[in-house]
Amino acid sequence: MMKICLDAGHYGEYNRSPAVSEYTEAECMWKLHLLLKSELEKYGVQVILTRTEQARDMSLTERGRRGAGCDLFLSLHSNAVGDGVREDIDYPVAYVAIDGKADEIGLALAQCVEKLMGTEQAARIEKRRGSNGDYYGVLRGAAQVGTMALILEHSFHTNTQMTEWLLIDGNLKRLAAAEAAVIAQYFNLEEEENMLRYERLSDIPDNWDKEGDPRATIEKLMNAGILNGDGSDRSGNDDIVDLSHDMVRTLILEYRGGAFDRALIAAGFEPAVEIS
Ligand SMILES: [Zn+2]
Structure with missing residues (x-):
């Protein structure tokens, strides 16, 4: 130690x-x-x-x-x-x-x-x-x-x-x-708290929402560059997102309402809502 x-x-x-x-x-x-x-x-x-x-x-x-x-x-x-x-x-x-x-x-x-x-x-x-x-x-x-x-x-x-x-x-x-x-x-140390909590997206529960897949949604928003990590991953790998459950809930609701659709389409991703 x-x-x-x-x-x-x-x-x-x-x-x-x-x-x-x-x-x-x-x-x-x-x-x-x-x-x-x-x-x-x-x-x-x-x-x-x-x-x-x-x-x-x-x-x-x-x-x-x-x-x-x-x-x-x-x-x-x-x-x-x-x-x-x-x-x-x-x-x-x-x-x-x-x-x-x-x-x-x-x-x-x-x-x-x-x-x-x-x-x-x-x-x-x-x-x-x-x-x-x-x-x-x-x-x-x-x-x-x-x-x-x-x-x-x-x-x-x-x-x-x-x-x-x-x-x-x-x-x-x-x-x-x-x-x-x-x-x-x-000294190449990692924050213990980070190791426990902030593995990429691990703070977003798997089956938190029966209706959908919050992880997949958050992942999609990250890949489209709409949501960014906080830059705190010192290993230089994937960035870290640190979201509370309330923040995840808000993001999912906004996503479903089509709030990110323009940005998603612009980034080459499927929108959440069918636009007629
Ligand atoms: Zn002094």
Whole structure:
């Protein structure tokens, strides 16, 4: 089983934003790492956290060493430049271990943050060497136990717009889902929920409607390009449709009423209703 160690940058109310005073890096990243844990668990990943209490500090290298036996150590942060507000600096960066192991996933995660947060400058990765291996303590600790490691900076809390964005819980949830998807893709994981529910059309029951065949109808609408999957099938095979029974019922009723007939005929398919 895949195992990932998540580390929330800082503790308590550490690193208050000079731009938006209610924001602290420590509190925001604590929330984000819990959300990311839940999202990763959907892929069957075992997630461990470096700390169990938000207000409790732990040394940097010790946090890194908590990643022992994990496939990835990921420390979550928002960045700062100088002491005051700097609206002109706005980019995500992954500080990756100097061993280069995390270069690829680090860039993919930083680019994912760039896309979601809409940062002004491009995502990047950086490495920093200290006198004794990695400059950053968490990366040094993780390297000591042989775990691939990176620090992900979610742009800058010295930038007003980015800080305000990070204060919205819905945005953190979207970030967590997107980052989990990047990690899953990197490790070739499939969402367990998907495997159970979203095999192509399997969520549409076979004999749900005695009068007709809902599956055949939905299949026909998909083949005609009228109904599209949601693009969430990461295996690159058939796209996935995720329809509730009510939505299937509505689609079937519309189909029978001829709502899609023009489009079906245009796509070279039989219409539902004979047109005289
Ligand atoms: Zn930080």
